[in-house]
Amino acid sequence: MEAEGVHHSYGVRRVLRGIDVALPAGSVVGIVGENGAGKSTLLKILSGELRPDRGVVRHGGRFGYCPQQVVLNDAFTVRQHLDFFAAAYDVADLRRAEEVMEILGFDQYADVLVGTLSGGTRQKLNLTLAVMHDPQVLLLDEPYQGFDWETYLRFWDLVGDLRVAGRSVLVVSHLAYDTDRLDQVWRLRDGVLHGRQEDVR
Numbered sequence: 001m002e003a004e005g006v007h008h009s010y011g012v013r014r015v016l017r018g019i020d021v022a023l024p025a026g027s028v029v030g031i032v033g034e035n036g037a038g039k040s041t042l043l044k045i046l047s048g049e050l051r052p053d054r055g056v057v058r059h060g061g062r063f064g065y066c067p068q069q070v071v072l073n074d075a076f077t078v079r080q081h082l083d084f085f086a087a088a089y090d091v092a093d094l095r096r097a098e099e100v101m102e103i104l105g106f107d108q109y110a111d112v113l114v115g116t117l118s119g120g121t122r123q124k125l126n127l128t129l130a131v132m133h134d135p136q137v138l139l140l141d142e143p144y145q146g147f148d149w150e151t152y153l154r155f156w157d158l159v160g161d162l163r164v165a166g167r168s169v170l171v172v173s174h175l176a177y178d179t180d181r182l183d184q185v186w187r188l189r190d191g192v193l194h195g196r197q198e199d200v201r
């Protein structure tokens, strides 16, 4: 995936002022930045949820997106969400979804109504829905919000496996302490990316 010359404003507020970014296969790239820096705006543009004022985004193949705001239906069970997304993705079975649920440690909630789940467990489902079709490019917006420490570590194991499998993962965070887990890190400030794809490993 790559983006070139991406600009975006909300009214007079110029949030993105020329973003160029590339996500090579088999890499884990991070974008960090303060609250309000424009990280979610950039991810919405990369995922196609928001149209940029200017610039282009190119990607091919399967695509996964885990938004910051969990979009789930409280009246459905976890399994009903998986079935719904499997149909939307045209995935033949739930094997990968069940594997990810096991890795994240919430497989026992399959038949539970989502409205009764804790915030961290909802986030686990949100993440599972983004990866269950084995996307080639995965965009994650603050993906470990609400995770306990054990789940946080399992999350990074999962990301490590995706890297080995040649997938591209973009992780957005307002925290910079994960940078040693990333192949490359960018800092979003004043509407542009700083750090020019430096190798942090």
Ligand SMILES: Nc1ncnc2c1ncn2[C@@H]1O[C@H](COP(=O)(O)OP(=O)(O)OP(=O)(O)O)[C@@H](O)[C@H]1O
Pocket: 010, 013, 015, 033, 034, 035, 036, 037, 038, 039, 040, 041, 042, 174
């Ligand atoms: N729909 C919108 N309409 C107007 N302004 C918006 C809208 N969405 C975001 N903004 C503004 O754009 C700026 C960037 O917001 P964005 O959510 O992209 O930042 P962020 O880096 O993801 O922040 P955080 O770390 O708090 O999630 C903020 O000043 C925000 O108030």
